[in-house]
Amino acid sequence: MGDRVTLQTIADELGVSRTTVSNAYNRPDALGAELRARILAVADRLGYRGPDAAARGLRTGHRGAIGLLFTEDLRFVFEDADTTGFLQGVADASVQAGTGLMLLPSPPDLEGASTAVTSVAVDGHLVFSVAADDPALEAIVAMGLPLVIVDEPDLGARASFVHIDDRAGAKAAAEHLLALGHRRLAVLLGRTGRDGGSGPVDAAREAAWTIRIATERLAGYRDALTAAGLDPDELVVWEAGANDPDRARQATTELLAASPDVTGLLCFSDRVAIGACQGARLTGRRVPEDLSVVGFDDIPRAATWDPPLTTIRQPIVDKGRLAARLLLAAIDGAAPSRVQLPIEPIVRSSTAPPT
Amino acid sequence: MSATPTTASTATPARRLVLTRYIDRSPAEVEAGLTAAVSAGLDDARVTAGTEPIHRGLRLVGDADQLAGSEVVVGGIDGLSELTIAVPWHNEDAAGAKLLVADRFAQTVAESARVVAAAA
Numbered sequence: 001m002g003d004r005v006t007l008q009t010i011a012d013e014l015g016v017s018r019t020t021v022s023n024a025y026n027r028p029d030a031l032g033a034e035l036r037a038r039i040l041a042v043a044d045r046l047g048y049r050g051p052d053a054a055a056r057g058l059r060t061g062h063r064g065a066i067g068l069l070f071t072e073d074l075r076f077v078f079e080d081a082d083t084t085g086f087l088q089g090v091a092d093a094s095v096q097a098g099t100g101l102m103l104l105p106s107p108p109d110l111e112g113a114s115t116a117v118t119s120v121a122v123d124g125h126l127v128f129s130v131a132a133d134d135p136a137l138e139a140i141v142a143m144g145l146p147l148v149i150v151d152e153p154d155l156g157a158r159a160s161f162v163h164i165d166d167r168a169g170a171k172a173a174a175e176h177l178l179a180l181g182h183r184r185l186a187v188l189l190g191r192t193g194r195d196g197g198s199g200p201v202d203a204a205r206e207a208a209w210t211i212r213i214a215t216e217r218l219a220g221y222r223d224a225l226t227a228a229g230l231d232p233d234e235l236v237v238w239e240a241g242a243n244d245p246d247r248a249r250q251a252t253t254e255l256l257a258a259s260p261d262v263t264g265l266l267c268f269s270d271r272v273a274i275g276a277c278q279g280a281r282l283t284g285r286r287v288p289e290d291l292s293v294v295g296f297d298d299i300p301r302a303a304t305w306d307p308p309l310t311t312i313r314q315p316i317v318d319k320g321r322l323a324a325r326l327l328l329a330a331i332d333g334a335a336p337s338r339v340q341l342p343i344e345p346i347v348r349s350s351t352a353p354p355t
Numbered sequence: 356m357s358a359t360p361t362t363a364s365t366a367t368p369a370r371r372l373v374l375t376r377y378i379d380r381s382p383a384e385v386e387a388g389l390t391a392a393v394s395a396g397l398d399d400a401r402v403t404a405g406t407e408p409i410h411r412g413l414r415l416v417g418d419a420d421q422l423a424g425s426e427v428v429v430g431g432i433d434g435l436s437e438l439t440i441a442v443p444w445h446n447e448d449a450a451g452a453k454l455l456v457a458d459r460f461a462q463t464v465a466e467s468a469r470v471v472a473a474a475a
Binding site: 157315317318321322325326329334335336337338339340341342343344 | 370371372373374375376377378379435444446448451454455458461462465
């Protein structure tokens with residue numbers, strides 16, 4: 001391998017100034033088409049891939065890209081339909097604004113997280129559903145760049161915030177089962193914190209959750225029971241440990257073994273609900289005849305699953321689109337803002353009256 | 356197991372789009388200039404709706420197109436106002452266009468409210 005090719009390397013090769021070469025990339029109207037073509041041809045021959053974004057950022061104060069922090073493994077971003085939909089919305093807004101998009105996974109330790117988020121040149125950050133104690137979030141907040149948080153955590157007026165009314169959505173889900181006549185309900189949660197814990201939930205465990213959505217949705221489920229004159233403490237609460245069908249399948253078999261009289265299962269997400277349906281079948285139960293299952297999100301697979309899932313729809317693509325727009329506005333100097341997007345209960349075939 | 360058609364439930368209280376903007380002025384200052392700020396937002400949205408007073412705010416009445424029935428309310432604490440705009444949401448509103456109209460309306464009202472409050 002030879003020395004690293006820079007703007008100066010190309011300038012020396014052509015016998016022009018470094019500024020002239022730089023203009024070929026950053027101010028193409030500042031030089032003639034023939035000269036620009038010669039510069040780009042030499043750059044291509046030498047293997048030069050373009051000006052360094054971070055260095056350009058130092059000069060212009062503008063990086064031309066936004067960062068998107070996920071708490072999950074990056075592979076999950078492309079597996080989970082809900083996350084993919086969010087990414088689609090972000091990409092829509094980014095393309096319209098001519099802005100690049102950089103995906104940032106969240107390393108588990110503060111040092112790694114700090115390195116991960118500070119080593120990239122971006123104008124601001126989108127944070128998609130990370131735990132309140134996530135070290136990457138701490139590093140991002142410390143950077144002081146424009147910030148939009150989606151779903152969680154809620155930093156109040158310190159950052160723009162895009163979310164849904166999780167409590168109302170969960171309440172609507174539970175009200176649906178109660179209206180069908182179910183009285184023995186259980187909740188199957190996905191991720192409630194960074195520890196990925198699973199199993200039955202008691203008060204001490206619940207108090208340790210760092211995922212706001214888990215707390216909000218559980219409160220909503222309990223609201224419905226209270227409004228129906230039932231004891232909210234009778235609600236069976238179980239963690240799958242992740243928003244993952246495999247983990248949910250295993251957790252469902254354990255939940256139903258511990259509480260065999262449950263007839264209605266309220267799931268944290270459609271992915272959890274899909275695993276729950278599989279787990280119910282493993283225990284010999286039919287959905288919805290023996291166990292009604294309600295999801296959350298309305299991912300595309302919810303409508304095609306067997307049986308099609310009753311769920312709470314959230315506008316995930318719009319959520320991504322709006323979050324990116326708010327971030328771009330914040331980069332232009334807009335003050336932090338909050339948006340609560342509407343939800344919609346969708347009734348399909350995974351729920352029925354108890355037999 | 357056969358699939359049955361999808362049916363959406365009737366509207367719930369959660370079926371609203373709620374946008375909040377923060378303004379570095381006291382709620383009293385922002386509330387005093389709210390009518391002018393909302394008028395600026397309606398002009399920008401090119402709708403001819405009127406307004407009627409509600410507690411700590413205004414409700415859009417008349418022909419407000421995608422913003423019909425919206426409520427603009429001022430809250431917050433001394434030195435930091437929360438301008439909340441609640442837009443009714445219906446099944447046919449699933450497209451993103453209404454979201455963008457509402458977001459722009461909120462932004463315009465907030466910016467106008469800030470300017471009006473600062474000038475008072």
